[in-house]
Amino acid sequence: DTAVSQTPKYLVTQMGNDKSIKCEQNLGHDTMYWYKQDSKKFLKIMFSYNNKELIINETVPNRFSPKSPDKAHLNLHINSLELGDSAVYFCASNSPGARGETQYFGPGTRLLVL
Amino acid sequence: GNSVTQMEGPVTLSEEAFLTINCTYTATGYPSLFWYVQYPGEGLQLLLKATKADDKGSNKGFEATYRKETTSFHLEKGSVQVSDSAVYFCALRGSNDYKLSFGAGTTVTVRA
Numbered sequence: 617d618t619a620v621s622q623t624p625k626y627l628v629t630q631m632g633n634d635k636s637i638k639c640e641q642n643l644g645h646d647t648m649y650w651y652k653q654d655s656k657k658f659l660k661i662m663f664s665y666n667n668k669e670l671i672i673n674e675t676v677p678n679r680f681s682p683k684s685p686d687k688a689h690l691n692l693h694i695n696s697l698e699l700g701d702s703a704v705y706f707c708a709s710n711s712p713g714a715r716g717e718t719q720y721f722g723p724g725t726r727l728l729v730l
Numbered sequence: 731g732n733s734v735t736q737m738e739g740p741v742t743l744s745e746e747a748f749l750t751i752n753c754t755y756t757a758t759g760y761p762s763l764f765w766y767v768q769y770p771g772e773g774l775q776l777l778l779k780a781t782k783a784d785d786k787g788s789n790k791g792f793e794a795t796y797r798k799e800t801t802s803f804h805l806e807k808g809s810v811q812v813s814d815s816a817v818y819f820c821a822l823r824g825s826n827d828y829k830l831s832f833g834a835g836t837t838v839t840v841r842a
Binding site for chain 1: 772774819830831
């Protein structure tokens, strides 16, 4: 009965590789997000999709490409991985129509680029 | 743009001590305000929230009041436990925004 799930939980890979992280939510939400948490715990929005449409695209290298095949899934593909991509990536979801609508977060994917 | 400034840590306390984590914000309009908690090795969980001025959010003994006049949303708990050891994030969602803007996080360690 997991609400927001991410796979994999841990990802260790070499520089230059291409990798994908997957996110699924079973809460019936229509908006999903990717956040990046750096080594100092700072969290920053990367992307957001609403009903499969990209609505937030922050200043992120174009090596990062999100894909939302349907409202319940949001994947993140990263090309040509760099050392600086090492971080924890969190997926979140909500239906933001009401004020203060809570975003629900997944457990995170810990990416280490060697 | 919107931003959140949060008290820097780390904070180390003894059990049953009083905890305050300061949070101030900059935003246009009337944002919604949140406190999230991240336990070691886990994702973020909503701790409490407030959507308008003078609202008080509360949960698990934690409280925070939305103060528009001081643009603040300070988190307090009267008597902390070892299990409260975590990283606490203050966040806001602008009135016309989808995304959350987070503070830098405050690491709290409670010792027995």
